[in-house]
Amino acid sequence: MLLNNWTQSLTNNKKASAGFAKNNPQMMEAFKQVNLAHATPGVLDAKTRELIALAVAVTTRCDGCIAAHAAAARKAGVTEQELSEALGTAIALNAGAAYVYSLRALDALGEFAGNQA
Structure with a gap:
């Protein structure tokens, strides 16, 4: 698919x-x-390096990066199993980042409690 x-x-x-180059x-x-x-x-x-690049491309949601680094990863011999494991790390960190930034958002909301614009 x-x-x-x-x-x-x-x-x-x-x-x-x-x-852009011009x-x-x-x-x-x-x-x-x-x-x-x-x-x-x-x-x-x-x-x-390409496994890391693809994991970062997923976390930054960059289709162009995915395309470029998937091509380079294939040339470097990356397998689907290896990439799946690396992407598992990206998924875990993205969920972790959403959790940490949720705490930051709640903290910011708390800081502005009582401060009316």
């Missing part, structure tokens, strides 16, 4: 970036450099 045409999404994002070349170059730094081998191998 396909929820999205990820290959087409990746292609569309690459094509659409031309206008209008803001410094930012585009900086973005390219960030991506190159991400892809540079270090202590973590490519597979691990």
Whole structure:
């Protein structure tokens, strides 16, 4: 089952970036450099970096990131089982973040008790 045409999404994002690059070349170059730094081998191998990238893409709800990093993850040899386990961590942290920010919202509401605008 396909929820999205990820290959087409990746292609569309690459094509659409031309206008952004023309209008803001410094930012585009900086973005390219960030991506190159991400892809540079270090202590973590490519597979691990792409698993992390996909978990972060899910938590930030970025379809473009999902498309780009799913393609890179496949090239790095990531399996569905490995990705499912990494995504379990993303789900757990998203739920945790919603809980912590719920506490913050309640705290903020409490701070403004009695303060009428």
